[in-house]
Amino acid sequence: MTASAAVPVLRVVDLSLRYLTRGGEVKAVQDVNFELAQGEALGLVGESGCGKTSVANCLMRLLPDNAQLVAGQVFLDGQDILPLSEDQIREYRWQRIAMVFQAAMNALDPVYKVGQQVVEAIEAHGVEPTLSLARERVAGLFRMVGLDPALMDRYPHEFSGGMRQRAVIAMALACDPRVIIADEPTTALDVIVQDRILRELKGIQQRLHMAIIYISHDIAVVAEVTDRIGVMYAGRLVEYGPTAAVFRAPLHPYTAALMGSFPSIAGEKRVLANLSGEPPNLIDPPSGCPFHPRCLHATDVCRQEIPPRVERGDQWADCWHPLEAAPALEPADNGGT
């Protein structure tokens, strides 16, 4: 655990979440801890079904009916939001913590004009006293994300994928939130648009000094725009640390494998180290280290006992056999050149 100099805007303590399903209890999130200071960018990475989106939904308190919070606290500006009533949480949503949705395509209601959907959020929180001021604010937001304010009166189906993504970002910024969660913000876009939007989002975040959480399965995308990175596997945070340090020398074999699954343009030509298999079934997770069935370094102790925490500076991982400082795999180039 690292203590930031500034007071954290967001602090997640021992968060555990289950889904009650017909097949049994899905342990979607287990003992997740992290904190986020003002202006900081955190990346949460992992394969699908590792609990990233569940963590995000906990932070917004947008959980399906079958979700059950087992333990933990989520402090937003020092206030634990998990025990709040539905009316109280509504005040927090969008004003303190907002979200850029996974599928921007579907996050906009097809029957309303895009500008109107942003105005709606502003009106719900009484951020601007009149409609015309609210519309002016939306025009400003549109300009900020690189959209022509005239597009406010267009419908979502008239937007391209990139434009929609920008509109969804503008929507997230509508009430000056302290924290923004970007859940796979650019996955549906082509690489060039993806890169441009990510850089712009990063610029806006730094300018407005907001905290942001990027959620992605693509560790390379997250690496470019974050200060810290958390790697999730089977509902647990398995590695956490400054992005540069994690990239230079991952401690957990899973992190190394994730990095190895993406090609590097600058590096030598090599066979991609594929992760074989799939993330475990969280109804009945593997004993010991949850990653052991897929890990190349797994031994008997990994199968039987929960791994200890290994620290190296600000970086930590839960692993029996942490990797040495010089990893076997070339890290993906993160734009440092």
Add this chain to the structure above:
Amino acid sequence: MTGYLVRRAGQMVLTLFLIFTFAFFLVQAQPGDYASFYALDPDMPPEVKDQLRASFGLDKPLWEQYLIHLKNTVTGNFGVSFGHFPRPVMDVLIERVPRTAVLFLTATVLSFYIGFFLGKAIAWRRGGVLEYTATISGATLFTVFTPAFALMMIWIFSFRLGWLPVGKFLDPLVWRHAEVTANHVFGQMLLTAFLLTVFAFLALWILRKTGRVGLTRWAGPLIAVAAVVALLLLSLSGIGGLALDILKHMILPIATLTLISFAGTMLLTRNSMLETVREDYVMAARAKGLPEKLVRDRHAARNALLPVVTSLVYSLIFAIDGSVIIEGVFSWPGTGLTLLQAVRTEDLPLVMGAMVFIGLFSLLAHLIVDVLYVYLDPRIRYQ
């Protein structure tokens, strides 16, 4: 859009022509004609029957009759009813169509609102007492044998409780000394209802134009006040008692119709809404911190409305052709009953007039809903 409407108008003319042709030959395919209705009348000598046929043109070859009829219809001449002789067909229809329209339109709107409201409520809160009660009773009423249910309603509310009249359009005892005709009173009632509707829409539109959310809340009370004023004016005008009598006769058929048909809209809304509540934009609306009521009504239900409106077309057509069963059980002198009577007596001009009217209204209802769709779903554009 203009091009679309022009093409659509062309199609409607063609469809109307086909309806006309089909209806004409279908009615003629019945054995006998208007004169054979008197076949067993001993006071009617054969030569009088032939004279009757000749005067109505029934002795001419079929194709000639068809052409004459078509020419007259196109020029707006629907002819004279055989059965209501010498009243023109148009006169009969102008009297009967509004009666059916009011009855069925009111029932359609009511059952649409009740169905949509219940449907969205039970889709929003699954598994509650409301869901089971509404689904089971709705489905039961929807599938029940209509005449039996209508008779049951009459038995309960008219016979046992004695709250409402048994049937018919008015009570002759009330009207014995009336100085105005029923059609006049009914016309005044229609006018009041129409003006009130226009006022309600205008009020809503103007309040919404101001852009203040707080003001829209006043629309309901404002419309209620206007309705009370309108009712006061109607009762002060001297025909209040007569209007009340007609109104009393309308309650039972409208209630019956609403009860047997609301479940269709309700179940459709429910299914449609179960899909929209899972959409990302509903979650986004909630994430934005909108109150649950707005998330439900403005986003989930608004999108669920689209397929439900399609089903409304069919109910709207019902509003014109009426239902022979309901009008029959309640002896309601509307289009359905008139058409049935006309078909049975081979009153050819009246059948044809009614068919053209019904066809025209069905086509118009389709057109209105199609145009409405453009406003409900911005993704739809006609070229």
